[in-house]
Amino acid sequence: MKFSHVIVAGIVLMLLLGGCSQAAPVEKGSTQGALKIKDFADRTLSFDESPQRIVSLSTGDMSIIYALGGEVVGRPTTDLPDNLQKAKSVQTIGTTHQYDVELITSLKPDVVLGNEQLNSKDISTIEGIGSQLLLTSANSVKDIQRQISLFGDLLGKQQKAKALNDQIDQRKKQVKPPKKKVKTLVVYGAPGTYMAALPHSLSGDLLHIAGGANIAENEPALEKFPQYAQINAEKVIEADPDLILLMTHSKPEDVKAGFMSEMKQNAAWHDVSAVKNGHVEILPSDLFGTNPGAEVIRAIDELEKRLKRLSS
Structure with a gap:
């Protein structure tokens, strides 16, 4: 049996949110175009x-901006994680895949932060309202660290950006591999849609870092x-994972119920170690349902x- 792989772009896009930057330090009396930023699409913005005045189309980008001491005038229309509750009153403008151009125009942003894969098509639209679209992505922890460096250059907060990246590097070094190998399947899901995270996804990279x-x-x-x-259910059953981790952007309990229902259609799932031992678990949506940004250490x-817990 194979799970349905009907892909709904609006569901998946938040996971794909995830390069290098070049910028001169900001000085008083700077001349026109003195600050130059190269985004992940290799475009130079001046x-x-x-x-x-910054508009962010994702909470991950927004998280980094606030961690560096900045603020936004426009934010995504979504529930905010705890670390961004201070921005609850900020004007909502839609999402990465569907935003309100008129609302963004009314905010008169200097820059709009978007996703390289999803928003490249929107460059002319944002430039048409007198702003600039800065594109990034986050398919690995290194990508997030590159975002941090880039936004540090953008805000003139290079020292804060370096300090945050140093904290992430230090946390990665502190990880102690599990005493025994924990075979894991990481699943992104919504009712009727389930996909396995590969090593070159953000969640796959995080799993690798954690051991x-x-x-x-x-x-x-x-x-x-x-x-x-x-x-592929047959391959999963053959691999016999010790742990199945579910991540979703919303309605996690519904997603888990749907996933368990799918598994019941094939009795062989009952013998998979993760199922048999009750280790089908839901990951926090603010950390895994989207780019966690500055909260990646969590x-x-x-x-x-x-x-x-499973290797002890």
Whole structure:
């Protein structure tokens, strides 16, 4: 039996949110175009000074901006994680895949932060309202660290950006591999849609950093979403994962119920160690349902804790 792999772009896009930057330090009396930023699409954006009016299309980008001491004037229309509750009153403008151009125009942004894969088509639209579109992505922890460096350059907060990246590097070094290999399947899901995270996805990279063994590492990538693979039940059963982790952007309990229902259609799932031992678990949506941004250390903590519990 194979799980359905009907892909709904609006569901998956938040996971794909995830390069290098070059910028001159911001100085008083800077001349036109003194601040130059190279985004993940290798485009150079020029500013007279550090942008003051920023619109973010994702909470991950927004998280980094606030961690560096900045603010936004427009934010995504979604529930905010705890670390961004201070921005609850900020004007909502839609999402990465569907935003309100008129609302963004009314905010008169100096720059709009978007996703390289999803928003490249929107460059002319944003430039047409007198702003600039800065594109990034986050398919690995290194990508997030590159975002941090880039936004540090954008805000003139290079020292804060370096300090945050140093904290992430230090946390990665502190990870102690589990005492025994924990075979893990990481699933992104919504009712009727389930995909396995590959090693070159953000969640797959986080699993690797935490010391987990990804049973989907050799599965073929989906054409439209190459960070993920179709779930092949027979191969999963053969690999016999110790742990199945579910991540979703919303309604986690519904997703888990749907996933368990799918598994019941094949009795062989009942003998999979993760199912038999009750280790089908839901990951926090603010850390895994989307780019966690500056909270990526907490995502590492979460995975390390779950792996250690099963390896002790």
